Amino acid sequence: MEKKKEMVKTKRAQKKDNKWTQNDKVFLYILIPILILFFVFNTLQLLKGFYYGLTNYKGYGDYSFVGLRNFIDLFSDARVGKSYVFTFKYAIVLTIIVNIISLILALGLNKEIKGKSVLRGIYFVPNILGGLVVGYIFSFIFTYILPAIGQMAGITFLQNSILASTKSAWIAIVIVGAWQGIAMNTIIYISGLQTVPEDVYEAGMIDGATGWEKFCKLTFPLILPFITINLVLCMKNALMVFDQIMSLTKGGPSQSTESISYLIYNNGMSGGQFGFQSANAFVFFVVIVIVSFLQMKFLGGKEEQL
Amino acid sequence: MSENMEKVTKEAVEGAVTNENEGEAFAKKRRAKHKKQSGPVQGKTVNRVINILLALGCLTVLFPLYMTTIIAFKQPSEMTNDISGALGFPAEWKFENFTEAMRVTDFWHSLGNSILITGVTVALCILIHSLAGYVIGRKMIKLKAFKMSYYYIVSGMFVPFAVLMMPLVKQTAQIGIANRFGVIVLYTVFFMPMNVMLYTGYLKNIPTQLEEAAHVDGATAWQTFWKIIFFNMKPMHATVAILTAMSTWNDVMTPLVIMAGTDENTLPLAQLNFQSQFGTNYNLAFASYLLALLPILIFYIVCQKQILSGVVNGAVK
Known part of the structure; x- marks a missing residue:
């Protein structure tokens, strides 16, 4: 065994001399096909998307170059602007609601309570179900159950389907998004709360920390990394919302709930705007990158280490 | 139920x-x-x-x-x-609604497609991404080319499918894979950034002594990986399998745009088509929804523990 180790050591010393050893090369030969696969179906398509964005391609037939016109037109296109406003409004409201509720739920589910694992199991169920079918089920609730309740209780707001009004349809999508999103974030918060050691609380008790103080000064800073994860995850998923739109509103009423993904799909694939929506998609990609970097910059620096 | x-x-x-x-x-x-x-x-x-x-x-x-x-x-x-x-x-x-819904949505066929696509995707992801994670993870400290490859692949996480959708539809049609196979290939590429990151991270837990010993005994890197490392990555395989399976099973967008020209359906797609044809018969529709939800619900009830820990692992790491 000693001999082997020494042999390894001498071999290592040899390796350092000529940088690329045989072993390194074998690793590279394995990596190259994987990189090619990734390039062909990811990076190349991104570049092609940019290329299509420079044309007036309809998705079929001939096309010609139009330079940056599509990219310039994007900024004055009312429908695109509306979809960005809707998507960001949805994402921000959803992220706030989901994180507040799931943090409260996680605090509760982390206590010494009866049937804890069953409760945790049930609260996670919405996350495993597909957004499309969930949307169809909620669509029935919004169109039939809620108005019926509204009529019984005399609440005028609920008497018509909230999906039918341009003012309230987005709320319906937030509700469905929250129903599914809370499940995921709660589980992550629970695992975060479990990383807080018991003696931190004991020390806090000795110092006379009460419930709210305990949360603000002990729990909150210690689970900050998990809050970062949840905010980033929730925001990212919300910005790409598609399934729920597809099943709840199809972008209506009067295009008030068109998300960016839905607009790209709808107008790009069947609306004859292949080139224009390719430009939109590329800008969307840039926006996602910027948002992600901003989030990491703002949230990443504040984590506290124990 | x-x-x-x-x-x-x-x-x-x-x-x-x-x-x-x-x-x-x-x-x-x-x-x-x-x-x-x-x-x-x-x-x-x-x-x-x-x-x-x-x-x-x-x-x-x-x-x-x-x-x-x-x-x-x-x-x-x-x-x-x-x-x-x-x-x-x-x-x-x-159970009349259920038998009728099964007939109308061609349930068993869609279920078969969903299982096929999810199963093959998960298998390919585990095989290819663990290999990629190993190759990159072991060399990225020493060699810049591997480190660059790591950041190149992982940065793919910033690219949503909606951005690549239109060029991909053209591409898959051009090379004749606008079908189930194409969807599987796209998933394998699409989940690569996330999974490679997970595997590379997990590799730090596996000591290099094992490989060195195998190397001394004359095993090639290829053999070393499949005989030693692959089995040591077992906990991460579970996480990757669960995350990949759940995203694949419930995904609508990829099969919707890629398989549009074929007669094939996945379970969610069948609901989408069903909705546009029979949306007004709510009893039939809900029977169909329930059928679409049941497989994953059953899977969840059976593997609840693994799913919860898999989801947390995937998110936290």
């Missing part, structure tokens, strides 16, 4: 009834507590109240599922316009 659900709702409702009494008791005890400042007693009562509130909160999760089940068993004639018409029990528990 529905019986179980009834039971759960029943329990929850009973919980709600006792809730009021508990509330009073809680208020009394809280007043008493202010006088005595007895910590443990207060803690217990608070926990009880939390317990009840959480049980009530479960209703928001269970209600849509309960409603789906109930409507799926009813006949259209039972669906009156008031609440009891939608939420009351059916006159008879008959």
Whole structure:
């Protein structure tokens, strides 16, 4: 065994001399096909998307170059602007609601309570179900159950389907998004709360920390990394919302709930705007990158280490 | 299924009834507590109240599922316009809606497609991404080319599918893979950034001595990986399998745009097509929804522990 180790050591010393050893090369030969696969179906398509964005391609037939016109037109296109406003409004409201509720739920589910694992199991169920079918089920609730309740209780707001009004349809999508999103974030918060050691609380008790103080000064800073994860995850998923739109509103009423993904799909694939929506998609990609970097910059620096 | 659900709702409702009494008791005890400042007693009562509130909160999760089940068993004639018409029990528990929904949506075929696509995707992801994670993870400290490859692949996480969708539709059609196979290839590429990151991260837990010993014994890198490392990565395989399977199973967008020209459906796609044709028959529709939800619900009930830990692992790392 000693001999082997020494042999390894001498071999290592040899390796350092000529940088690329045989072993390194074998690793590279394995990596190259994987990189090619990734390039062909990811990076190349991104570049092609940019290329299509420079044309007036309809998705079929001939096309010609139009330079940056599509990219310039994007900024004055009312429908695109509306979809960005809707998507960001949805994402921000959803992220706030989901994180507040799931943090409260996680605090509760982390206590010494009866049937804890069953409760945790049930609260996670919405996350495993597909957004499309969930949307169809909620669509029935919004169109039939809620108005019926509204009529019984005399609440005028609920008497018509909230999906039918341009003012309230987005709320319906937030509700469905929250129903599914809370499940995921709660589980992550629970695992975060479990990383807080018991003696931190004991020390806090000795110092006379009460419930709210305990949360603000002990729990909150210690689970900050998990809050970062949840905010980033929730925001990212919300910005790409598609399934729920597809099943709840199809972008209506009067295009008030068109998300960016839905607009790209709808107008790009069947609306004859292949080139224009390719430009939109590329800008969307840039926006996602910027948002992600901003989030990491703002949230990443504040984590506290124990 | 529905019986179980009834039971759960029943329990929850009973919980709600006792809730009021508990509330009073809680208020009394809280007043008493202010006088005595007895910590443990207060803690217990608070926990009880939390317990009840959480049980009530479960209703928001269970209600849509309960409603789906109930409507799926009813006949259209039972669906009156008031609440009891939608939420009351059916006159008879008959499975006619389900057999009809299965026929109309070609359920077994769509289920087969979903299982095929998810199964092959998961297998390919585990094989290819663990290999990529290993190759990159072991060399990225020493060699810049591998480190660059790592950042190149992982940065793919910033590219949503919607951005690549249109060029991909053209590309898959051009090379003749606008079908189930194409969808599998795209998933394998699309989940690569996330999975490679997970595998590379996990590799730090596997000591290099094993490989060095194997190397000395004359094993090639290829053999070393499949015979030693691959099995040592088992916990991460589980996480990757669960994350990949759940995203693949529920995904609508990729098969929707890629397989548009074929007659093939996945389970969610079948619902989408069904909705545009038979959307007005709610009983049939809900039977179909319930059928679409059942496979993953059953899977969840069986592997709940692994799914929860897999999801947390994937998110936290």
